[in-house]
Amino acid sequence: MMVRRTRGAASLLLVAALLAACDINPSPEPTATYAWPTQPPTIPASPTVAPVMPQGDGQSGLSIGASNPTQAALAAEGQPSQEPSTPTLAPTEAVLPMTISAPDGTALQAHFYVASIQPAPAALLVHQAGGSQQDWAPLIEPLRAAGYAVLTFDLRGHGGSGGEADWAQMPGDTQAALRLLSALAGVDSSRIVLIGASVGANLALNACADLVGCGAAVLLSPGLDYHGIATAPAIPRLGARALLIVTGQPDANNPADSVMLDGLAAASDHQLVIVPAAAHGARLFAAEPGLAAQIVAWLTARVPPPALAITPAPASS
Numbered sequence: 001m002m003v004r005r006t007r008g009a010a011s012l013l014l015v016a017a018l019l020a021a022c023d024i025n026p027s028p029e030p031t032a033t034y035a036w037p038t039q040p041p042t043i044p045a046s047p048t049v050a051p052v053m054p055q056g057d058g059q060s061g062l063s064i065g066a067s068n069p070t071q072a073a074l075a076a077e078g079q080p081s082q083e084p085s086t087p088t089l090a091p092t093e094a095v096l097p098m099t100i101s102a103p104d105g106t107a108l109q110a111h112f113y114v115a116s117i118q119p120a121p122a123a124l125l126v127h128q129a130g131g132s133q134q135d136w137a138p139l140i141e142p143l144r145a146a147g148y149a150v151l152t153f154d155l156r157g158h159g160g161s162g163g164e165a166d167w168a169q170m171p172g173d174t175q176a177a178l179r180l181l182s183a184l185a186g187v188d189s190s191r192i193v194l195i196g197a198s199v200g201a202n203l204a205l206n207a208c209a210d211l212v213g214c215g216a217a218v219l220l221s222p223g224l225d226y227h228g229i230a231t232a233p234a235i236p237r238l239g240a241r242a243l244l245i246v247t248g249q250p251d252a253n254n255p256a257d258s259v260m261l262d263g264l265a266a267a268s269d270h271q272l273v274i275v276p277a278a279a280h281g282a283r284l285f286a287a288e289p290g291l292a293a294q295i296v297a298w299l300t301a302r303v304p305p306p307a308l309a310i311t312p313a314p315a316s317s
Helices: 002-022 133-146 167-183 199-209 234-238 256-264 281-287 291-300
Strands: 095-101 107-113 120-126 149-153 187-197 214-220 242-248 270-275
Touching: 095 149, 095 167, 107 133, 107 167, 120 133, 120 167, 120 199, 133 149, 133 187, 133 281, 133 291, 149 167, 167 187, 167 199, 187 199, 199 214, 199 234, 214 281, 214 291, 234 256, 242 256, 242 281, 242 291, 256 270, 270 291, 281 291
Parallel strands: 120 149, 120 187, 187 214, 214 242, 242 270
Antiparallel strands: 095 107, 107 149
């Protein structure tokens, strides 16, 4: 009996040793990170993965917004459509209402926020489905205080803009807004940044990838495919330009879509931030009160305004 007990104990010890040697741990889920660098980090290129494009925007029941054809401001019958002239700011004007003429003549309502030191880098803000340029209120003043000029606008069928919410037309609307912003006095057209939320993030990424003067893109809750506007094909066109992706957890198709987009980024300066809030797009500002300041700090390290560009860095202690 003693021998049998000894052999049984030895067998148990052998099984335990084999299990310990295996020590197989699954890869951890993405966790929230708040490590916002003040200087561009050196990050090895992410591995290339083949994304699977889902259909829809993952936002069930989302209201796109009522169309308002009376505000389309199309040319009268028998008259040619005319491009509005570039407005000239008076020295005392800090905010100027504007109208952007879309490629099909639809009038898009916009506001331009002047930078105090010029020429200045400028940010174009693209809102999400069902929203308007008012969604960017938490970010506009922090950007201006840092030295950026800012242009916000209502996508067609949203806010004060005319037309239907035709998503196939909205890439052209975004390009029209960029052309206006680049032509405004006091804007350094070689240093433009694009910031978007949800489908606006998809629009912003594609616009930045196709604009030579775009220095960085900030995407809040982007998707692989929202309303037929895909993001994965734009990543290679973005090249080495800086990319920041911010998303909540959990949020329908996110953070999975954001993780995949970050993995596709070939730029050495790309960062994914996952916050522990079930909020989407511009609603992240309310869920994370410090988010606006963190975005501005990230931008100023990469596309610095004039005042920051000539200020020497403090000596390290």
